Amino acid sequence: MKRYLVLSIAGLIGTLTLFGQKRNIPKAGCSTVLSEAMFAKKDTVKDRGVADNYHTWENGVTLRVKFMPGGGKMIREKVMQNAREWEMHGNVKLQFVPDNEPVTDIRIKLGQGLGHNSAVGTEAKFRSQNEQTMNFDTISFADFRHYLGKLQKKGNYGPYTTRDVEKEMQTDPDRWDLKELRRVVMHEFGHALGLLHEQSFPGAIKWNRSDSAYQYYLETQGWNRAKVDFNVFEVAEQFYTNGTAYDPKSIMHYSVEPWQTTDGFSLKDNYELSYGDKGLIAALYPKDRKESVNLVPKITISNFTKLTVTANTTRKGLVIQPSFDLKTNAKLGEVYFVARLFTTDDKYISTSGLFYNWAGSVGTYKKVNLLPNTKISYNKLKKNFELFLPFDYIPALNGEQVGVEFTVYLNDVANSQMNKLMYFSSSAPMSIPQR
Numbered sequence: 001m002k003r004y005l006v007l008s009i010a011g012l013i014g015t016l017t018l019f020g021q022k023r024n025i026p027k028a029g030c031s032t033v034l035s036e037a038m039f040a041k042k043d044t045v046k047d048r049g050v051a052d053n054y055h056t057w058e059n060g061v062t063l064r065v066k067f068m069p070g071g072g073k074m075i076r077e078k079v080m081q082n083a084r085e086w087e088m089h090g091n092v093k094l095q096f097v098p099d100n101e102p103v104t105d106i107r108i109k110l111g112q113g114l115g116h117n118s119a120v121g122t123e124a125k126f127r128s129q130n131e132q133t134m135n136f137d138t139i140s141f142a143d144f145r146h147y148l149g150k151l152q153k154k155g156n157y158g159p160y161t162t163r164d165v166e167k168e169m170q171t172d173p174d175r176w177d178l179k180e181l182r183r184v185v186m187h188e189f190g191h192a193l194g195l196l197h198e199q200s201f202p203g204a205i206k207w208n209r210s211d212s213a214y215q216y217y218l219e220t221q222g223w224n225r226a227k228v229d230f231n232v233f234e235v236a237e238q239f240y241t242n243g244t245a246y247d248p249k250s251i252m253h254y255s256v257e258p259w260q261t262t263d264g265f266s267l268k269d270n271y272e273l274s275y276g277d278k279g280l281i282a283a284l285y286p287k288d289r290k291e292s293v294n295l296v297p298k299i300t301i302s303n304f305t306k307l308t309v310t311a312n313t314t315r316k317g318l319v320i321q322p323s324f325d326l327k328t329n330a331k332l333g334e335v336y337f338v339a340r341l342f343t344t345d346d347k348y349i350s351t352s353g354l355f356y357n358w359a360g361s362v363g364t365y366k367k368v369n370l371l372p373n374t375k376i377s378y379n380k381l382k383k384n385f386e387l388f389l390p391f392d393y394i395p396a397l398n399g400e401q402v403g404v405e406f407t408v409y410l411n412d413v414a415n416s417q418m419n420k421l422m423y424f425s426s427s428a429p430m431s432i433p434q435r
C-alpha cells in the first residue's frame with residue numbers, strides 16, 4: 001500500500017506539472033525578477049543593474065510587514081516564523097503589523113495563481129501601499145501526500161488536477177508541506193532583504209541556451225526571451241557578490257536540472273539557510289558595526305506625495321515638481337532626476353535632438369551631487385525643485401495626451417555601476433498646448 005502511494009504521488013506531480021503549465025505546478029519555482037523596474041511598463045533601458053547592494057535596506061532597520069487579505073491563521077504563523085529566521089543572522093527586524101495598517105514596507109499575498117515572488121529589497125518602494133510586494137502560491141504548500149491519500153480512499157486514483165486537491169483543502173484545511181513552505185518563505189524573504197538568485201553568480205553555471213530552454217521559462221514563468229536573458233543568462237557583470245564565493249547550498253539557489261546546463265550539472269533544492277547565506281546577510285546587515293563594509297552609495301526616497309505637472313503658457317513649457325524626501329547614506333552620490341514624456345499607449349516619445357533628450361527620448365533632467373548623510377525635502381514646505389521642458393522641444397502630438405514619468409537614477413562612478421534606478425512615478429496623461 002505504501003509503495004502504491006509513493007508511486008501515485010510521483011504520478012500526481014507529473015500529471016499536475018503537465019496540467020499546470022504556468023502557475024499551478026505543485027513545486028512552483030520562484031518567479032522573482034532581478035530588477036522589476038527593468039520590466040516595468042515603460043522602462044526598458046538595457047543596462048538597468050540588478051537590485052543588490054543598491055537596494056538593501058538601512059542597517060538595523062525594522063521592516064513593517066503585513067498580510068494582504070487571505071490566508072488562515074496557521075499558514076500566516078508559519079510564514080512569520082520562517083521569515084524571522086533571517087533576523088538571527090542579520091541586523092534587521094521584521095515587525096508584523098495588523099492587516100489594516102496603512103503604511104508598511106513588505107506586504108504578503110497568500111493566494112493562488114500569482115507564483116512565488118518578491119520585490120528585491122527597497123524596490124518594494126516602487127509599489128503602492130495597496131499592492132503586495134510578495135506572493136506565495138499556497139497550492140504548492142499543500143501536503144499532497146495527505147490529500148492524495150484522501151482522494152484514493154474515496155476511490156479516485158487519478159489522474160488528478162489541482163482542482164481535486166483544492167476541493168479537499170476546503171473541507172480539510174491546514175495540511176501543509178512545512179518543509180517546502182519553509183524553503184520558499186526563507187527564499188522570498190531573502191529577496192525582500194535584497195538577496196538575488198545564487199545561480200546568477202558569475203560563471204557558476206554553464207546554461208543551455210537552446211530554444212527549448214527559453215520555452216521552458218515561457219511555460220513555467222511566463223517570461224519572454226529578454227526576461228530570461230536578463231534573469232538567467234546575462235547577469236554576470238551586474239552581479240555584486242560582496243566578495244563571497246559561489247554557494248551551491250544557498251537557499252537563494254534554484255534547483256537545476258541536468259538538461260538546463262551544457263555540462264550536465266544539476267542541483268536539488270536547498271531547504272535551510274547555508275553558511276554562505278548567513279554570512280552574506282551578516283555582511284549586508286552587520287550586528288557589530290554601523291554599516292556594511294561593502295556599503296555603496298545609496299539614496300532613500302520616501303513620502304513621495306505628488307508629482308505636479310503644469311503646462312505654463314507664460315514660460316512656454318512644462319513645469320514638473322515632484323514632492324518627496326530624500327536621504328543619502330555615508331557615501332557620496334551622483335544623482336540624476338529625470339522627467340520623460342510618455343504616450344497613452346505607454347511609450348516614450350523618441351527624439352534625435354541635441355537638447356532635452358534622455359537616452360533617445362524627450363525628457364529633461366538635472367544632475368545633482370549629494371553630500372553624504374544628508375536629508376533634503378523637495379517641494380514640501382516650500383517650492384525648491386523643478387524640472388522644465390520647453391514646449392518647443394516636444395514633437396507634434398496632434399492632440400494626443402501625454403504623461404510625465406519622473407525617475408531618479410544613481411551613478412556609482414567608483415564601482416562602475418551606472419544608472420541604478422532608485423525611484424519612479426508617473427503623472428496622469430494631460431493635453432499640452434502646442435504651436
Ligand SMILES: [Zn+2]
Nearest residue numbers: 030031032197
Ligand atoms: Zn527567487
